[in-house]
Amino acid sequence: MAVARGGAPVQTEEERAAEAERKARHERSRRIAAKRRAAEPDQPEPTSSDVATDVPVPTPPFWGTRVVKGVPLAEFASMIDERATFMGQWGLRGSRGGSGPTYEELVETEGRPRLRYWLDRLSTEGVLAHAALVYGYFPAVSEGNSLVLLTEPSPDAPELTRFTFPRQRRDRNLCLADFWRPRGAAIERGEVDVVPMHLVTMGQAVGDYAAELFAKDAYRDYLEVHGLSVQLTEALAEYWHQRVREELRWADGGSVSAEDPDDVEAFFKLGYRGARYSLGYGACPELEDRRKIVDLLEPGRIGVELSEELQLHPEQSTDAIVAHHPEAKYFTAG
Numbered sequence: 001m002a003v004a005r006g007g008a009p010v011q012t013e014e015e016r017a018a019e020a021e022r023k024a025r026h027e028r029s030r031r032i033a034a035k036r037r038a039a040e041p042d043q044p045e046p047t048s049s050d051v052a053t054d055v056p057v058p059t060p061p062f063w064g065t066r067v068v069k070g071v072p073l074a075e076f077a078s079m080i081d082e083r084a085t086f087m088g089q090w091g092l093r094g095s096r097g098g099s100g101p102t103y104e105e106l107v108e109t110e111g112r113p114r115l116r117y118w119l120d121r122l123s124t125e126g127v128l129a130h131a132a133l134v135y136g137y138f139p140a141v142s143e144g145n146s147l148v149l150l151t152e153p154s155p156d157a158p159e160l161t162r163f164t165f166p167r168q169r170r171d172r173n174l175c176l177a178d179f180w181r182p183r184g185a186a187i188e189r190g191e192v193d194v195v196p197m198h199l200v201t202m203g204q205a206v207g208d209y210a211a212e213l214f215a216k217d218a219y220r221d222y223l224e225v226h227g228l229s230v231q232l233t234e235a236l237a238e239y240w241h242q243r244v245r246e247e248l249r250w251a252d253g254g255s256v257s258a259e260d261p262d263d264v265e266a267f268f269k270l271g272y273r274g275a276r277y278s279l280g281y282g283a284c285p286e287l288e289d290r291r292k293i294v295d296l297l298e299p300g301r302i303g304v305e306l307s308e309e310l311q312l313h314p315e316q317s318t319d320a321i322v323a324h325h326p327e328a329k330y331f332t333a334g
Helices: 013-039 073-079 082-089 103-124 183-189 205-215 219-247 289-297
Strands: 064-069 132-143 146-150 159-164 193-201 275-277 317-323
Touching: 073 103, 073 219, 082 103, 082 219, 103 219, 132 183, 132 219, 132 289, 159 289, 193 219, 193 289, 205 219, 219 317, 289 317
Parallel strands: none
Antiparallel strands: 064 132, 132 146, 132 193, 146 159, 193 317, 275 317
16 A cells, blocks of 8 residues: 555555455345345245264363464465466466467466565565464354354353354355354353454555555556465465464364365365355355454554454455364355
8 A cells, every 4th residue: 555645545546446346245245145035035044054063172272362473474485375376366377279388387487486586575675574463262152143252261151242144045054153062062061162263464564565566657566566465465364274273282182283184285275174264255244243353353463453444454464263163164155
């Protein structure tokens, strides 16, 4: 984001377009869900799914939140999704059966060399030195379509806050809340579930750097840096999700991450146990819930604020609710 005279932030055209797309995606999700409900008026609203409710619960290393600043690039650079960066962000396509280089050839001649160039340059100039996050573990139970966070890890503890999610009206009738232990089972076993959350950011510096390139009409460099900053944010989120799985321990001392794949490509296909869910997508489309996550994690401690439009600033930031349940995968509700 650029800065005008007097210090007021000014969004670039690309930043305005990205924010408009996020809002449009959220509205599309809500409209699709509404149309599905309207198309099935005579069908009773489903109240449950076939998700297992007796899954063992791992123990978190602490309850509450912690702040981590200055995460070294070397720790999460391997989590960069090259295909999403080269094809999705940078537009490398390649030839299919015709003249010209293939996508695989472009990856070797342009993609990876440019990626190394920008990582080295941005690191040398200190632009990537502001990676930070706040994360935490909260005791929780589910009640129907709601995930209920508690003040203490006891089934009888008062409610801290709750998230209510939409439920599918087809397929398995899934709802995001299904991936946590129901209150009845928690009372019976005397053990609540755990919901990890995190919010990561690459900081404002990389956004400012991209804005300066845009102002200089260096459009290719701008698109590459902006696209890379988006994927670095995702890489940091993926890396910390792995860290959370390592910290969650079973009764025998093993960790949730013991089920992680060896191939990094499998991470991008959700080849590990559980899933992380960002607001505004199919399973949790309600962006208003971001206010609750911000209240819980207090990301102002790492320089992240929530706008009136419910967007995180700096733009290179993302939040997530994490489920450890083995059946937790991505799906669209409504």
